[in-house]
Amino acid sequence: xxxxxxxxxxxxxxxxxxxxxxxxxxxxTQGPLIKEWLMxxxxxPVVGHGFNFRSTPMPKxxxxxxxxxxxxxxxxxxxYTWNALGLESVVVWTLIATNGxxxxxxxxxxxxxxxxxxxxxxxxxxxxxxxxxxxxxAGLD
Amino acid sequence: MEAxxxxxxxxxxxxTRRAIFESLVRDGEQTVRALxxxxxxxxxxxxxxxxxxxxxxLVRDRPEGRSVHYSAEPKGLAPLIDWMSLYGAFWRDRFxxxxxxLERMDP
Numbered sequence: 001x002x003x004x005x006x007x008x009x010x011x012x013x014x015x016x017x018x019x020x021x022x023x024x025x026x027x028x029t030q031g032p033l034i035k036e037w038l039m040x041x042x043x044x045p046v047v048g049h050g051f052n053f054r055s056t057p058m059p060k061x062x063x064x065x066x067x068x069x070x071x072x073x074x075x076x077x078x079x080y081t082w083n084a085l086g087l088e089s090v091v092v093w094t095l096i097a098t099n100g101x102x103x104x105x106x107x108x109x110x111x112x113x114x115x116x117x118x119x120x121x122x123x124x125x126x127x128x129x130x131x132x133x134x135x136x137x138a139g140l141d
Numbered sequence: 142m143e144a145x146x147x148x149x150x151x152x153x154x155x156x157t158r159r160a161i162f163e164s165l166v167r168d169g170e171q172t173v174r175a176l177x178x179x180x181x182x183x184x185x186x187x188x189x190x191x192x193x194x195x196x197x198x199l200v201r202d203r204p205e206g207r208s209v210h211y212s213a214e215p216k217g218l219a220p221l222i223d224w225m226s227l228y229g230a231f232w233r234d235r236f237x238x239x240x241x242x243l244e245r246m247d248p
Contacts, residue, residue: 011228011232013229013232027242033242036242104236106232
């Protein structure tokens, strides 16, 4: 990552869940379970595996999020890229066993498309982003 | 931040205006006449849309001789790309679903 720090933004969501890490790991890594809480997918917990998360297609956006598995440390850490609508980002899941269960931490870091470098060669994604934005926002509410 | 994104959002909510903006994004700098040829609306209407886009910071203009060339202003989109709120809402919802699923799963 050679972009200046100002170019990146990170979102962190952390929650303690009353379940063991092994169980949460299954929910994070097994396709049929991922589909239940996140999106339809062809995910496999194998480093280098390219996959799609598929949400409902919208006008001018096929609803597909492209990803590649970066890190697989069973029951501890899972990371993959998350590219959609011209936004490139990385998602990192960290599981930490606690007395009552597991601390689940999700961190998503991405690049802001107003950075010049990210725009170059990314015009198509940018257009899709603009066109799909309203529908995306509506879908997230 | 909220107010700025509202302006950009409202500006791009109009399909004709969004099409003009997308045309500038896709094909680069253009004159009002060139944009009118594509837009399927009158030149005054296109000019009006361009004025709204400009006041929202989404396009910039460059006079040259008798004509004015318009181009997209990527930075104007920044308020829209409030990434954190977009994905924040998304992930909070998905975390709730994940917890719901965990309750239903075998131990």
